[in-house]
Amino acid sequence: MSVHAVGRRWLARHSVAPSDQRSAMLLLTPMLLVLFAVAVFPVLYSFWTSLFDIHLTRMNSVSFVGLGNYVQTFRDPIFWAAVERTAWFTVVSVLAIMVIATLMALMLNQEFRGRRILSTALLIPWAIPYVVDGLMWKWIYDSGYGALNGLLLQLGVIGQYMVWLGDTHKTLALISNAFVWKEVPLATILLLVTMKSIPSDLYAAARVDGANLWSRFVHVTLPAMRPGFMLVMIYEAMMAVRHFDLFFILTEGGPADASHVLSWHIYVETFRNLSFGTGAAVAYVLALATFAMSYAIIRLLGKRL
């Protein structure tokens, strides 16, 4: 039987029209080309790199080490410290984002004059690049002339100017604030969209049943929004775990490694220590951690309620 005939039988068995298959393949080709060349190849190559001992300074003495780079990574205390900082940063940021975005979405869900102004203003943090976001907050946090110091001084909260970013106890929290500020708009919009899809009949029924504002929130809004919450949480968690720009602009991993998170660790390993192999290995560990985290969130939120 010819290849042609076998192909036709296979298509028929899946009830796909040959002309449809052809059209689909034609329409998909550009995307597949782009993704294979520019996304798949680097991913695979990157993994391959992680299996070797590669240094940019000695590219002619590259040796295969298998999982050696991974083992070395897991034994490295700096790595684990970075993991801890990343975890703290992620948890705090995601929590803050979810709380603020929910409050904002609840408000925007109401009809009131000036709402349009508000939702337009909301887009500004989202639109600006992280670089400018970092620069802006760096200026606000500045220990010599920053607005934060100035404001607190004027309000009488502090007696004199303090160090902010330079204070290792505050560094991660301040970076988190800059991150949260820029991520909140998108989260708000996503949550708002979910909220809007809740039929108003449910609220009316709850009112008739005697539920007050808080009860309506707990028994109507929250349950209906569970998938939306989950989506936003997973997305923001992924963004937080891999975030790089602010750590570069604000603190470069410092001071004294206070903000030396996983993404910074990978950068240092790859572009300052020039050890491509271990850098790639850590990157892959991060990727796996991202997978695991998303899965955990799905399971966690899937079981409740």
Added chain:
Amino acid sequence: MSSSVVKRVALLAGSIVMLLYVLAPVAWLLSSSLQREADITAIPPHWIPHPPTLSSFKAIVAASSGTASDDGNAAFVPSTAQYLLPALRNSLVVAAAVVLLNLLVSVPAAYAMAKIRYIGRDLSVYFMLATRVIPDIALVVPFFLFVRKLGLLDSVGALIITYLAITVPFSVFMLLSYFESLPDELDKAARVDGCSRIQALLKVFLPLAVPSLVAVIMFTFLTSWNEFLFALMFTQTAASQTVPIIVASFTSDFTTSFSFINAAGVVAIVPPVIIAVVFERYIVSGLTAGAVKG
């Protein structure tokens, strides 16, 4: 009734708080860019420009044309300042190219995934989404080596290709859910009326997908404009450096005046903010499948 008054007051208070939270930092950025250095380094700083001055912005323009600026602020202008306007041009070129290529690649793919039943459909959707799960950091090294081998290092071409790969999955995803919300029967009617699949896409679905297309253009433009990591890796000189890179270089230069940095920041955010504000309502419809009547 008092409860509705309470509600109104609460909403008003809430909106003020929200507005402050969202806008205050940016307002301070703007204000700082319009003041002299001495004013903003006062303790506490002068909140409102009094008088406002455009000297920092003038310094930016002057730096790009290579002439020394008038004010005597020259000592406080970073050495890379002259590259800011060229960087604007680079960012624009890259963003425009990525948007165009993105549409050419994403629209057909999204239509096929949404409306055609073909073997490998589920696989192609998962594959496309999976390419974005790996953090960008992990892709930098191979990308770097790849780009270097192609001799494209320090060219806008490298950025265009990279950003294309980054933005296509999300664009396809948005267009896909929008196309799926359009009735299947429209597609059937078009085919019975004599359209091949591709003609149905061009003549029927594309005109109907305008809100989603606008959203895709917007997201793609913003992503390209704001991207930092890959631009950092792939660009070395003003020939290809984009705005985020130049602005970042200012912050690491300790002699820079703050008003200048803030002015640069304002310049950097003008295009994205304008685009976001103008196309505001397409963001929501782009993120969700639109409803089509009729």
Added chain:
Amino acid sequence: MAQIEFQQVGKRYANGHVALDNLNLQIRDKEFLVLLGPSGCGKSTTLNMIAGLEEVTQGSLRFDGVEVNGLPAHRRDVAMVFQSYALYPHKNVYDNIAFGLRMRKYPQPEIDARVRAAARSLEIEHLLERRPGQLSGGQRQRVALGRAMVRQPAVFLMDEPLSNLDAALRVSMRASIKALHQSMQTTFVYVTHDQAEALTLADRIVVMRQGVVQQIGSPDDIYERPANKFVANFLGSPPINFIDGVLMQGERGLNFVRGDLSLALDDETRRLLAGCSGRAVSAGIRAEDVDEHGDSTDCSLTGDITSLLPVGSDQFIGLQCLGQSMFFRVGKERSCKVGERVTLSINRRRLHLFDQASGVNLKVRNA
């Protein structure tokens, strides 16, 4: 010429679901064929196959003898009206109707002539500049008809086009569609789940269930001589009443027996079912096949009236009999009361007898 033939056509999906099983059907040129059945029976699948919108996985579909299995929809000479009309929202009515002709590169003057002629006959000429979003349901439906009409196709397909209209409009549109068929002299294939619609419109009806054809015939055939219980039950409003029982030889011949009830069959039936004594059967009595004045006491039902519904010149009686609820239709002359016990005599010539196990109509099978 537009003769359509299905030869052993089947449709099976990748997950194993069978939408069509061994369909053999010949659609004659110029006939009005209705595909009738409940949802999921395969009628829309069949229609989509003719249009080229669904792939034939087994068997052969032929137009005028030529196999068209792989031919894509845009190369077939069919026009289709959809349940939701599927009008192009961004085009006005004129462009909607003209679209198919433009795709096939007809010259502009001819397009204009055809579009206006169709619009005139459908009385929508004044709407040509409007968009679908500005039209009522009935108007949209006529635009959809117009779009199909101008193509003057070899085959006209309609997929439940009236189900989204309100009742009064539906009835008047049925008449229009029938008239359209007369004037266009084209093959019409029409899908519906509404049995009344099928009975009014069709030259022939194909009754389908879960992918299998139950019966093909004229409306009269299908109604008077249903091939099995399903067909008998599906057509007719209110639905036919079934009583399970046994055929038993009585003094004067074969009777239908259920407990104390014994219905004497007529001579023709007794002849046809001669060898079936002892067989378990379901008797089928249509609501209109009873008479409350009738005098035959050896073929009658007695029960208590549970409900009374006046309908025009008749009344519907709900009868509780033999532990079942049944519905019959009688004249209004005699006034009945709920709770009253009545005896209805059955028109024995119109009594249906179905094999209990297979559901087959024994009288039709043995004829």
